Amino acid sequence: MGATDRNMMLPRIRQLDEAATNRIAAGEVVERPASAVKELVENALDARARRISVEIADGGRTLIRVTDDGHGIDADDLELALSRHATSKIDGSDLLNIHTFGFRGEALPSLGAVGRLTITSRAEGASEAAQIQVSGGRIAPPRPAALRAGTVVELRDLFHATPARLKFLKSERSEAMAVTDALRRLAMAEPGVAFTLRDVSDGGDRVLFRADAASDRAERLAAIIGRDFGANSLTLEAERDGVRLSGQAALPTYSRGNAVHQYLFVNGRPVRDRMLTGALRGAYMDVLAKDRHAVAALYLDCDPVLVDCNVHPAKTEVRFRDAGVVRGLIVAGVRHALAEAGHRASTTVADDTLGKMAPERPKAPVYQMDRPSQAARATAYAAQMPGLAEAPSARVEPEPRQEDAARPLGAARAQLHGNWIIAQTQDGFVLVDQHAAHERLVYEGLKAQMADRGIRTQALLIPEVVEIGELAERLLELDLGRLGLVLEPFGPGAVAVRETPATLGNCSARALLLDIAEEIEAEEESDPLTLQARLDAILSRMACHGSVRSGRQMGADEMNALLREMERTPASGQCNHGRPTYVELKLADIERLFGRR
Numbered sequence: 001m002g003a004t005d006r007n008m009m010l011p012r013i014r015q016l017d018e019a020a021t022n023r024i025a026a027g028e029v030v031e032r033p034a035s036a037v038k039e040l041v042e043n044a045l046d047a048r049a050r051r052i053s054v055e056i057a058d059g060g061r062t063l064i065r066v067t068d069d070g071h072g073i074d075a076d077d078l079e080l081a082l083s084r085h086a087t088s089k090i091d092g093s094d095l096l097n098i099h100t101f102g103f104r105g106e107a108l109p110s111l112g113a114v115g116r117l118t119i120t121s122r123a124e125g126a127s128e129a130a131q132i133q134v135s136g137g138r139i140a141p142p143r144p145a146a147l148r149a150g151t152v153v154e155l156r157d158l159f160h161a162t163p164a165r166l167k168f169l170k171s172e173r174s175e176a177m178a179v180t181d182a183l184r185r186l187a188m189a190e191p192g193v194a195f196t197l198r199d200v201s202d203g204g205d206r207v208l209f210r211a212d213a214a215s216d217r218a219e220r221l222a223a224i225i226g227r228d229f230g231a232n233s234l235t236l237e238a239e240r241d242g243v244r245l246s247g248q249a250a251l252p253t254y255s256r257g258n259a260v261h262q263y264l265f266v267n268g269r270p271v272r273d274r275m276l277t278g279a280l281r282g283a284y285m286d287v288l289a290k291d292r293h294a295v296a297a298l299y300l301d302c303d304p305v306l307v308d309c310n311v312h313p314a315k316t317e318v319r320f321r322d323a324g325v326v327r328g329l330i331v332a333g334v335r336h337a338l339a340e341a342g343h344r345a346s347t348t349v350a351d352d353t354l355g356k357m358a359p360e361r362p363k364a365p366v367y368q369m370d371r372p373s374q375a376a377r378a379t380a381y382a383a384q385m386p387g388l389a390e391a392p393s394a395r396v397e398p399e400p401r402q403e404d405a406a407r408p409l410g411a412a413r414a415q416l417h418g419n420w421i422i423a424q425t426q427d428g429f430v431l432v433d434q435h436a437a438h439e440r441l442v443y444e445g446l447k448a449q450m451a452d453r454g455i456r457t458q459a460l461l462i463p464e465v466v467e468i469g470e471l472a473e474r475l476l477e478l479d480l481g482r483l484g485l486v487l488e489p490f491g492p493g494a495v496a497v498r499e500t501p502a503t504l505g506n507c508s509a510r511a512l513l514l515d516i517a518e519e520i521e522a523e524e525e526s527d528p529l530t531l532q533a534r535l536d537a538i539l540s541r542m543a544c545h546g547s548v549r550s551g552r553q554m555g556a557d558e559m560n561a562l563l564r565e566m567e568r569t570p571a572s573g574q575c576n577h578g579r580p581t582y583v584e585l586k587l588a589d590i591e592r593l594f595g596r597r
Contacts, residue, residue: 030110032169033060033158034178039107040153041186041195044068047151050213051194054183057201059175061158061166069150072123075130078142081119082134084109113137114165115158121151136161172201180209181260184224185270187211188263188297191220221248221297225261228254229295234341236298238333241325243302245333249280250295251341252287252574263297266307272316276300279327283334285533286443286540287571288578296334300326339570343409343582404560408567409582412559418551421559428586434559435550436575437566443543443576444569445503446483447536455484457499464509467494471517478520483538485512507545515541540576 030036037054044052047070057063073081084106111117112134122129131145159165169175180197187195187209197209214220222230233248247265264276276298284294308319320326404411409432410425421432449455468475472495476487484501497509504512519541554562566572566581575581 030107030114030158032178033064033175034182036060036064036111036115036155036158037066037179038182038186039111040064040066040155041183043107043153044070044151045186045190045193047071049150049193052196054179054195054197055200056176056179056197057199059169059172060179061169061172061175062156063200064155064158065152067150067152072126072129072149072151073119073121074123075121075126075142078119078121078130078132079139082109082112082117082132082139111155112139114161116156116160118154118156119151120145120147120154122147122149124149176208183209184211185263188217188220188224189265189268189270191215191217217299218248225263225295225297233295234337236333236337238329238336240329240332241322242306243300243326243329245298245300245329247298248296249283249298249334249337251344252284252294252338252571252578253580254295255284255288255292255578256295257292259293261295262293265297265299266309266318267301267304268299269309269318270316271309271318273318275320275323275327276330279330280334282327282533283331283338286335286536286576287338287574292578298330300329341573342568342570343566343572407563409563412556412563415554415559418553421554421562423559423563425584427588428584428590430563430582430584432563432566432582433575433580434552434554434562436579437562437572437581439543440572440575440581441562441565441569442503443540444571446501446539446543449484449503450482450535450539454482456502457484457486458502459499460497460509463488463496463498465490465494465496466510466513468513468517469493471520474520475513475517478538480516480538483535483542485516485542487513501542504542504545512542512545515545543576 030039033056037056037060041052041054044066047068049068049070051069053067055063055065055067108117108119113136116133116135118131118133120129120131129145129147130142132142133140159169170178176199183195183197187193191214194213195209195211196207199206199208211220211223214223218230218235221233229248229250232254233250236245236247236249238245259277262277262280264271264273264280266273280294280296280298288294306321308321405424405426408425410423410430412421413424413429414422415434416422419434421434423430423432446455470493472489472493475495476489480487484499484503485497486499487495487497490496495513497513500507500509500512516538519537573581
């Protein structure tokens with residue numbers, strides 16, 4: 001074969017035209033209608049807009065229109081704005097010192113390459129507006145237009161130039177939900193800006209999302225996530241090595257079954273970052289079950305040179321110069337806030353309880369005579385039901401002392417079915433799960449002991465041999481002695497338990513060890529944990545064996561001691577698995593249940 005024939009078979013390198021390169025770039029920048037909305041709204045925010053209106057049709061497939069009252073674009077710059085890498089936001093000399101949402105100069109040319117784009121804008125101080133159109137990468141000359149102020153960007157027939165991309169879009173409803181989510185996140189980033197999203201499909205005008213300008217971030221978060229979030233969240237304020245953390249994180253009992261209600265912002269930019277979500281998960285590891293997810297809005301602010309937001313064209317991923325500092329700040333900041341919350345549980349626990357208890361409502365409030373004194377009621381109840389105190393399912397205690405009733409969790413009044421403590425407060429009562437509550441107390445006590453001087457042990461009179469198969473070697477490698485569990489090898493697949501944690505009392509060494517082995521096996525099947533997280537998970541399992549068991553009868557002193565300890569212990573409002581340890585009900589709510597109000 002001659003040289004000429006060989007050259008004819010080799011593929012030749014060629015320069016792609018601008019339309020092709022724009023369509024290729026659009027594949028990274030514009031994945032779906034929500035991506036287009038995000039880019040256009042970010043441009044509006046960079047133009048210092050205070051009111052932004054978004055209209056979509058057919059989930060954004062056929063129409064996306066973004067209207068803002070920003071400073072606008074000069075008529076002479078409209079055509080240049082549709083060129084790749086043309087931007088007014090940076091000069092290109094420093095790609096790390098970024099202070100705006102956009103900076104790559106790719107959004108408008110990408111949108112023009114895959115759809116029919118029209119930009120109408122009137123710059124501040126200009127005598128008239130101008131308009132430019134581009135379709136499939138073909139740009140028409142600018143022309144005069146009518147517009148009072150700001151900019152209107154209209155994108156029709158998204159992906160008409162690349163129809164294969166339409167097959168990857170989801171249903172109209174799913175795409176509209178994605179657009180709503182993108183706008184919600186931007187609204188959380190800019191609380192002082194008013195946002196509106198409308199669906200104008202088939203000539204309609206349905207408001208999908210609206211957020212009026214808020215006075216502060218907390219007001220905006222409550223308006224978007226919900227008023228319940230504001231009432232059941234903790235304020236975060238922490239700083240470390242030039243990185244500042246702020247925002248709100250919900251109480252563990254206000255958790256969700258998925259992570260869609262986790263909002264993360266870096267220097268005001270909404271991001272989706274694995275490291276940050278992992279840090280948030282680690283912060284709640286002690287107080288949430290593995291299938292539950294925290295609700296939070298976290299804002300990280302730092303010098304722009306400490307974070308690279310140019311990792312991906314969509315700018316939703318970031319890379320920190322020192323990721324360890326950021327992760328540690330989130331974990332420590334959230335855990336400190338949770339510890340400060342003490343025994344507090346979310347109000348939604350009581351709301352859910354009342355919702356399940358609600359009977360059929362009477363047509364009119366029932367008249368009630370004036371409430372008698374506590375002593376009079378006690379005497380009357382004793383006369384009406386003299387055998388109540390001896391009932392096997394209820395243990396009734398004397399009238400509570402006034403000083404105990406004034407405490408947050410009240411004074412123990414009764415124990416029901418050997419597991420539920422009823423405590424009377426000044427304006428209601430508290431129902432406590434004694435096993436779940438004590439499990440949390442034991443767990444926190446074990447952690448404090450380990451951090452201080454190691455967990456105190458008790459030697460077994462006769463070492464207990466436990467066969468656990470191949471996990472025996474794994475347990476011995478962990479050196480559980482620091483957790484108060486002293487083991488020795490005892491042949492293939494078996495260990496001898498010589499000492500157990502003193503806090504657990506007379507527990508079954510075999511049941512304890514099998515439970516720990518199960519925890520280790522479950523961890524190895526899931527995401528790898530840090531050593532401290534693994535030790536905490538083991539302590540959590542151990543705490544279950546040392547807590548008050550269901551069915552155990554408790555006296556008034558024991559029950560009150562449990563309540564006081566809950567009030568002193570961080571995170572005692574939920575057990576080790578994230579479930580509430582108590583429900584508080586107010587007298588006003590109870591009276592409404594029975595039609596007294």
